[in-house]
Structure formats: structure tokens, C-alpha cells
Amino acid sequence: MNRTLLPELVERIGQTxxxxxxxxxAPAIAKAMKAGRVIFVIENEDGTLTGEEVRPFPSRPLLHRSAPDETKYA
Known part of the structure; x- marks a missing residue:
């Protein structure tokens, strides 16, 4: 069993x-890496791959910023 960070494994064996x-x-892999998600990929002895993500607890979604109120600047 070998545990590797996602970007390192992609560099070694390829995104596909x-x-x-x-x-x-493949786009899901690219998106996860671009977002900076901390994902470890475990290469199991039988050749299969398993992914584990490290996330803060509790995990809260980011708040979306609304457009600036244009009436403030009028």
C-alpha cells in the first residue's frame, strides 16, 4: 500500500x-488539483486506487459574495 498526494501521482502516472x-x-482530477484540495491516493496491493481527502471539521461552504450595491456609489 502506497499513499501519495494527488498531484504527485498525476505527475508520475498521468491524469488519465x-x-x-x-x-x-480527467477534468474532475484537474479541477480538484486546481482548487488545491488535499487528496491522498492509496495504491492498493491489488493495483486498485482509493482516494482520501483531508478537510477541516466542521466543513462549511464558502459564502458567495453578492455584487456590490451600486446605489452606495451614486
Missing amino acids: AVAKGLDVS
């Missing part, structure tokens, strides 16, 4: 291979 091993799309 990692996506196929985790049963997700």
Missing part, C-alpha cells in the same frame, strides 16, 4: 490513469 483508477473523469 489516475482518473480511470478512481473512476472519475
